[in-house]
Amino acid sequence: MATDGREGKKANVDPRLLELLACPLTKGPLTWDPERGELISRVARLAYPVRDGIPIMLPSEARAIPFEEGLPPPRLSGPS
Template identity: 80%
Template sequence: MAADGRDVRKANVDPKLLELLACPLTKGPLAWDPERGELISRVAKLAYPVRDGIPIMLPSEARTISADDVLPPAPPRLSGPS
């Protein structure tokens, strides 16, 4: 465990789960940061931790991130047939 309380083991999030999850504050999409094992809400500028493969989607548990910490813009999602 890191000094700041984060679990340093690399966690993974199922891509299908990532498609279903949304930021509880903005209802916007989340991006996976494999380096820190967090789900990033670019709009809310919050990083939600993933512990033992379980996303902790509580704003009180999220870390505020700066513009430097925000990942580069995500590629556009492809939409299926209407």
Template identity: 80%
Template sequence: MADGRDGRKATVDPKLLELLACPLTKGPLTWDAERSELISRVAKLAYPVRDGIPIMLPAEARTIAAEDALKPPPRLGGPS
């Protein structure tokens, strides 16, 4: 899924991901690269990233199913 008009997939800088928090729960977020969304497992919400900009508005978030919230977070690429 592309995040913007140029057709490229969005990426989120891992350092930015460490700073961002769910606006409702103030809890951590995980990155879903396949859907270009930031996931709040506690709130069961997926915040979209459009044109590389996280849209951190609960009204813009998609509700995720309970079983999706329980999936382990994806590993970020990079050296191990």
């Protein structure tokens, strides 16, 4: 379960916001990974954290996704 690191709350992203966001490096779409609470840029292989429901869209804050880890399956809509 992905948490925001404070009170153990599960991170969430508003589905409408997800439709508007793009990877700041590739300008491509992002997908939501509910297990880790991250926004995934499949092209850049970066995972942007979501803290307190706010996406942190800074490449310096993003986690690189190693090829060995693979990518989560695409999810076009936000969290349910």
